[in-house]
Amino acid sequence: MTTLPDHWPDMHADSLEIARLTEESGLSKTIAALQFAFWGPLTGYGSAADYEQFLCHAARSHHLPEILVARCGTTFVGSVNLLASEMTIRPALSPWMAQLFVPDSARSQGVGNALIEAAVAKAAALGHRRLYLYTSGTLPGYYASRRWQPVEEVEYLGKRRVIMAYDLA
Template identity: 65%
Template structure:
């Protein structure tokens, strides 16, 4: 499917997407969101609307329909507090996976980080996803045990 009407913008109070994003992401990742409960995660997302820099939530939508989101966070991995900022998490609704929405969100968060003056951003992932990010010019920098799994920390150097 070719994306022709995908809009990516910061999460706003008016969009009413915070509750949907929180529910979808918390069902999928739970504590990997960094929060112990769905209400706490939703409250965090709502607070990002009022930050000038980090954290930031970018939302992809077709019209009024949520397609996906990505966060740019100051800190994501407690065992690597010296690394910042982090892309975490990237999420695309099931019906839009494979449509290019994920790549568009990655590009948008990279552009946003560059506008904020960052020179590098990080993420961590596992399973088959390191190859997904590597195909988008992210490079693995370390494998670590974190939250019960082997995770690959990856970096993207900004222009």
């Protein structure tokens, strides 16, 4: 089990660092445990150990998938995945932003926004014209306020989901 601090350091724009996940960071196990506890099979994997193997593969990859990790000093405060494919019912859409994750105690401090901006910038740097995500509940409003546009509503993995896109051009 991964334990997190009860109180995060104060995060200012100049102290938040976002970088690609590397094997040397040792964060694959932490990210896998936190995200799998939060999303379970929505990660696309049947166990935290399988998800950790995916993260380790991504850390070695020179293409998508790519995991962006936010840290304040040495403290992990969030991550987001960039994937070539995410939604099996929409295989033609690519790339995807997925598993935007900020632990509860680090929320409302700009980490999520910074990770979204980093994912958008990375997708654009890779030459993509659009970036996709899917979400549900109240989150379409969150993403819409950050210039994501709804594409369609679908039934996926037993729930109503909204596919959204961000134009990078």
